[in-house]
Amino acid sequence: MAELNWAVVGPGEIAHQFARGMQDLNRKIYAVGARKKEKGDAFAEAYGIEKVYDDFDALFRDEKIDVVYIATPNSNHYEFMLQAVKAGKHILVEKAITINSAELLAVQAVAKEKNVIVAEAMTIFHMPLYKKLKEIADSGRLGKLKMIQASFGSAKPSDPENRFFNLELGGGALLDIGTYALSFARFFMTEKPSEILTTVKKYETGVDEQSGIILRNEKMEMAVVSLTFRSKMPKRGIVAYENGFITVEEYPRANQASITYLNGEQEIVTAGDSNAALSYEIQDMEQSILTGTNKTAPLTEDVIAIMTNVREQWGIQFPFEKR
Template identity: 55%
Template structure:
């Protein structure tokens, strides 16, 4: 069987985690690229990767590379996705995959034209627990889905220069942690929300520091999403159905959930390993490449971005480089 050759673009912390956990069958980490050859060589030596590139263009010219994992700040995702697709490479890109739905639609069209896979590295779509929970909810044994409650609070140091608050790097809670909360939400909703209510607080740099978002779809399913960079809150998702609710703590890489029945009886549901979260992504993409399949979750990524587009429009939050 063919071996799928992977390359990494952007060599920060998440790239290091990806390389450390990488052990996808029928695949190898073949190359890594940075805008600094010295940094690329240090990274490849640390992770025992064969090829180092000091610029992205040279890496993308390597005909041996099948797929690139883009791990740069999300403000640079779109340009690198389009360059990678034009170079004939499949793409796995960190969240948020692009800055808006218009960008993602253009990338999806190019991927389809080139017969390439484009995918967002959203752990929620790949953790085994979520496929087990989705089967349970869709199976109807706990009644119809009615309500989702999703929170994520991450207390960030109020330094205007760091990436979390830096508008030039698309900072703000929505793009950093909100993408997880909204991906959790859209994964379980049976249709795209068509009603959106929202409000937020603005940080001094012009990005959102916290927000509340209420969603409703044509199926009368609702979701309430709470986000903040200014206070610690549980990363908790609650999936409320007519005959029971499911609580998922630490949901970005969750491996367990609790089903609570109306009579108070509980059931523990377990699947997967949080330490394998990034490797689940790499394995899925490798399998799709070998089987010539598309990413089944990319439409969800598009839906999430269009929700974020509407939310930011209501807030009046735009970035100069969009």
């Protein structure tokens, strides 16, 4: 496959991590798009980028661009995704990929017509550790899956104006950190959940501040997810099987896990590098483009469907979302 020309839309902090990941792989970014040209210029200078756009329509029309990495706030994802795929660009989009299932399905329909790949930059689906843990689980030596626990707590300053609590920007713990916990749970569940129970405490702006979510599928596998934006909790995931349980600390970018067996014996499993998380996403995206298949798409669809269902139960709707 010839070298792909990448463009970055939204040169914020996560985009800087992406650019460093590209450098680690000896890849070059061809273009960057930013609402403020000076921000785009600074990003381009830092990473040796040839083209700078403050007109996103012009960026998407650039025939030299093959792939667009979208790293804007949640509220802009759908608009930019649709523009990009209509222009025949492959897209890698920061989590959460869309606000709801209707948006994702709409983009996927156009992508299918244009024969382009749509993928989410969800670290859990790309880290080597998880591929190794899945192989262990699929081997059957741990027995049947029974229960998953995933917690994520982040102590955000109480500020109605910042993006974490801003309804206009798609704020709330669910879309920001819940997507990790739910992706962790769905990754290990052998099929999508059929039952979703939840409770929520809302922030003064109307977004979710903390919540509990219980999932169950037809195989009676269950998951319990705990989220909060107002206190610190460990990013710990536990996957319990008949013959033992897997524990993953700092699970969003983990490179190590432990397996504890019923007799108390413990096995340490290691794979990958936490610092290379975005490099793995880039490599998987390139492989998806090469093969024409995004293997993580069904997982992404299920997680977005769960979050859509949960917000409907909470009665939280963003003013910009498409349904």
